[in-house]
Amino acid sequence: MILRSALVLGVCLGFAVLESVFPFVLHLREARADLLLVVVLYLALNDEVIPGASLSLAAGYLSDLTSATPSCLYALLAVFTFAVVRIGANAIKTDGGIQSMGVGFVASLIHSTLAACLFYFVAPGSEGLVLKFPPLLWSALATAIAAPFVFFVLRRLDKGFLPLDAAVRVR
């Protein structure tokens, strides 16, 4: 379990680097995929509650580090997202690529909207909520496109830690 958690953390670090570097080298303004959010979605849908919530907190912390937003904004949202998705896990399917994309798109939209609300209400010097939808939509689209890849990587990782019959059941 410890090794698996360490590997998931390593994957999170890798995704944090990728989501910082790709928009820069591809000169993307708004279409920035939130890979760590997809990691949180995967954990909420597939992991045990205690390690999953802990790893979600770690993923949120990494998002905080790359965004220069108020401390723990994304850490708070990551655990919140984990809890909400976990509660509704039975209704959410991510068996296929299209389903993963759909879940990633909707989750990114809601997550970004919540982040925008929290950020603009508390950021020093801000004047209240200025919610701009085009960047949110582009970001959600990029997250949706990246979601099957992130799910694939984490499923491959989990298959190495589960017995064969259980590995087949991993969604």
Next chain:
Amino acid sequence: MRSLLRRYREPLFVALLLALPFTVFAVKAKQKVALNAADRVVIAVTAPVEKLIVAAVHVGQDAWHDYVALGSVREENFRLRRELVREKAQTTAFAETKAENDRLRNLLEYTDKQGPLRSLVAPVVAVGASPHSHVLRIARGSEEGVHRGMPVVAPDGVVGTIALTTAHYADVQLIVSPTSAVPALNERTRARATVKGTGDQARCKLEYGQRTEEWHDGDLVRTAGTIGFFPQGLPIGRLVNVSKKPTGMFISAEVLPAVDFARLDEVIVVLGPQDAAGNALVNASSVGTAQ
């Protein structure tokens, strides 16, 4: 009690994990972001990887441009030669204008209050991933003399200010961030105002521009050079959607930033005024005066 705790162990754990970041967020939300030891370790691990990936991509791009995509070089060569001739003619004209300007300055005993500045070129290695993070990460840090609050500029204009630093890396908060405000003046009329970020990557807004002054679409807005802010005269952007409301003291306008933040490979950190001995450069990779 113990059985109750065991039964609700998981919800309680999640509630605790929610309470922890919420408490930190509620306490520190209004404060400036600061890095702790753990943050520095994570950045020290990830930033060199980011730098390596960007360098590898640039090597690939250079190889493509230098060896593969040479199809139109001859045509481009002709075009560049023509442009060079045109530029030379312009340079001569500019030199004459400058000489005239120098003469007039001396005549008016004009004193340049803005001393030469020390500056440092810094390569950009990453950007903030979230659409709400208006941040660039640069490969220069406190060891190279970069500190929080220092202005960061590019050849096209103002970029932002240093928000966070580690030993060899720093995060730049862009002027489009909603927490950014830059004292500005209209190049044409010298009217003063403040350019504030809106959170939109493509535009800022102009605040406190007096309606009694002249403001037009297309006017270039430059930094006002207030103490503690950016050096004077750097381009911020051009005015659009200027409108005078029927009431109120100020106009409403937006500013299109002069810099395309998505296409910055290198930026210049303004370290401060040059010392009396003229030590303008911090190290070999830094540039001279930025004015």
